[in-house]
Amino acid sequence: MKTISENACFGGTQGVYSHASAVCQCDMTFGLFLPAEAKDGPVPVLWYLSGLTCTHENAMTKAGAQVWAAEHGIALVFPDTSPRGEDVADDEAYDLGKGAGFYVNATQTPWAPHFQMWDYIAEELPKLLGKNFALDMERQGITGHSMGGHGALTLAMNLPGRFLSVSAFAPIANPTASDWGRKQLTAYLGEETAKWAKHDATLLMQETDFDGPILIDQGASDQFLDLLMPEALAGAIAAKRQQGTFRMQPGYDHSYFFVASFIEDHVAFHADALYAG
Amino acid sequence: MKTISENACFGGTQGVYSHASAVCQCDMTFGLFLPAEAKDGPVPVLWYLSGLTCTHENAMTKAGAQVWAAEHGIALVFPDTSPRGEDVADDEAYDLGKGAGFYVNATQTPWAPHFQMWDYIAEELPKLLGKNFALDMERQGITGHSMGGHGALTLAMNLPGRFLSVSAFAPIANPTASDWGRKQLTAYLGEETAKWAKHDATLLMQETDFDGPILIDQGASDQFLDLLMPEALAGAIAAKRQQGTFRMQPGYDHSYFFVASFIEDHVAFHADALYAG
Numbered sequence: 001m002k003t004i005s006e007n008a009c010f011g012g013t014q015g016v017y018s019h020a021s022a023v024c025q026c027d028m029t030f031g032l033f034l035p036a037e038a039k040d041g042p043v044p045v046l047w048y049l050s051g052l053t054c055t056h057e058n059a060m061t062k063a064g065a066q067v068w069a070a071e072h073g074i075a076l077v078f079p080d081t082s083p084r085g086e087d088v089a090d091d092e093a094y095d096l097g098k099g100a101g102f103y104v105n106a107t108q109t110p111w112a113p114h115f116q117m118w119d120y121i122a123e124e125l126p127k128l129l130g131k132n133f134a135l136d137m138e139r140q141g142i143t144g145h146s147m148g149g150h151g152a153l154t155l156a157m158n159l160p161g162r163f164l165s166v167s168a169f170a171p172i173a174n175p176t177a178s179d180w181g182r183k184q185l186t187a188y189l190g191e192e193t194a195k196w197a198k199h200d201a202t203l204l205m206q207e208t209d210f211d212g213p214i215l216i217d218q219g220a221s222d223q224f225l226d227l228l229m230p231e232a233l234a235g236a237i238a239a240k241r242q243q244g245t246f247r248m249q250p251g252y253d254h255s256y257f258f259v260a261s262f263i264e265d266h267v268a269f270h271a272d273a274l275y276a277g
Numbered sequence: 278m279k280t281i282s283e284n285a286c287f288g289g290t291q292g293v294y295s296h297a298s299a300v301c302q303c304d305m306t307f308g309l310f311l312p313a314e315a316k317d318g319p320v321p322v323l324w325y326l327s328g329l330t331c332t333h334e335n336a337m338t339k340a341g342a343q344v345w346a347a348e349h350g351i352a353l354v355f356p357d358t359s360p361r362g363e364d365v366a367d368d369e370a371y372d373l374g375k376g377a378g379f380y381v382n383a384t385q386t387p388w389a390p391h392f393q394m395w396d397y398i399a400e401e402l403p404k405l406l407g408k409n410f411a412l413d414m415e416r417q418g419i420t421g422h423s424m425g426g427h428g429a430l431t432l433a434m435n436l437p438g439r440f441l442s443v444s445a446f447a448p449i450a451n452p453t454a455s456d457w458g459r460k461q462l463t464a465y466l467g468e469e470t471a472k473w474a475k476h477d478a479t480l481l482m483q484e485t486d487f488d489g490p491i492l493i494d495q496g497a498s499d500q501f502l503d504l505l506m507p508e509a510l511a512g513a514i515a516a517k518r519q520q521g522t523f524r525m526q527p528g529y530d531h532s533y534f535f536v537a538s539f540i541e542d543h544v545a546f547h548a549d550a551l552y553a554g
Contacts, residue, residue: 007529007530007535008498008529008530008538011538061339062339064341066537067344067537067538221285253285257284258285261344
């Protein structure tokens with residue numbers, strides 16, 4: 001593991017690190033905010049999965065999460081959204097290839113060798129973090145924005161017991177029924193739609209629900225509402241009687257200004273769950 | 278004036294606007310955060326002047342100031358740091374020309390026609406803002422980072438009565454004695470050093486002081502300490518018995534992580550002054 005940068009931040013440290021990923025077969029970079037409390041021992045962890053076109057850096061610099069993570073003594077992990085490097089396949093479209101890993105393990109050419117973001121987030125990166133930093137991996141929460149909200153919800157529901165809480169900002173809520181989903185799931189997983197189901201938060205909610213609290217914020221003026229399909233997930237949550245809160249926020253769009261406006265609530269929501277145990 | 282974008286943000290609006298600047302003889306862009314209170318009438322204004330290489334956008338997206346401005350019901354103005362456009366002179370160095378206006382009125386070739394950032398910030402932009410937005414121009418404070426801290430301090434001290442409070446993050450504190458200053462003041466104002474004095478916060482403090490409170494934060498691990506020369510200004514403030522607080526912050530560097538870590542204090546500091554009247 002290599003330290004790219006470390007900056008003092010709200011009494012703790014905002015770091016950026018890279019490492020050779022066996023899973024993605026390339027070097028991967030991630031951001032990690034450690035609050036001051038990490039100097040004295042392991043702290044709970046909140047994952048932040050980012051959306052299309054993002055790297056590890058966007059949320060780390062624009063979401064304004066560190067101030068609240070510092071207040072609650074929680075670490076923040078900011079992974080990248082895809083494999084990177086010259087020999088990694090890409091596409092001209094912004095929503096396929098680099099910056100658009102969709103948090104799945106690709107099985108199709110040309111994506112299969114490197115695009116293994118599910119295993120990277122679910123297996124490899126947690127092991128690396130637990131080994132190298134003062135993090136309590138028994139106390140993890142996960143959140144994300146847009147494609148990252150999709151990732152957070154699908155990881156949380158597919159890995160029972162892993163995350164004590166899950167939240168999302170404007171998640172891609174029903175990708176098997178959306179142009180933000182069908183295109184990528186076909187490219188990465190092939191045309192057999194049965195293999196898509198575990199990567200659709202709405203379908204998962206109908207099937208398995210989540211053993212903990214959920215918080216979702218969605219801007220009512222989001223320019224991508226037709227692609228996100230929040231109504232499908234909101235309906236599924238209500239139908240399943242899932243413990244959770246879905247908030248439709250008037251006037252807000254899809255930007256980081258929306259995320260920043262409500263990140264305080266999300267960090268506090270996760271802190272409640274992470275410190276309850 | 279043209280609206281580039283408006284995003285809902287902490288109950289208010291983060292806007293970006295452009296306009297034809299008569300002073301700079303080019304189109305200029307600025308960011309403006311209006312808190313919810315601006316819907317009901319004029320609100321106080323806090324200027325944020327940015328540092329070398331920045332546009333109007335950096336602090337607007339990375340400083341995390343809006344959350345606190347919303348809490349206090351204060352507007353935030355994020356001007357650009359230089360004139361822009363194809364016919365505007367530039368230099369290969371990052372610290373001269375575009376992105377490096379240094380908040381002076383250039384008198385020298387090739388900078389003179391466009392590089393009039395002093396008049397732009399002191400005269401043209403305030404008039405435009407007061408005319409077009411619900412801003413109480415009788416209640417203004419000013420802050421800034423690095424070159425912008427230099428701008429904030431020199432504007433505040435040269436315009437008695439204009440700003441009720443001034444603060445700075447890691448300001449270029451003594452530019453007439455620094456390589457961040459001598460080079461640019463020579464290029465923009467010529468070699469006659471008497472003309473530089475009004476653009477040096479330390480020299481101004483020795484001469485005129487500021488009729489209000491000052492707050493300065495400086496990171497002790499700032500990689501540019503030799504260029505910033507905080508000791509000169511801290512000494513001058515103490516020698517002048519100027520009302521003010523100078524804080525040396527252990528471990529912090531020159532980054533936006535430093536700015537974000539202390540912006541809450543700065544907004545609260547200005548709010549105290551802006552609401553005292």
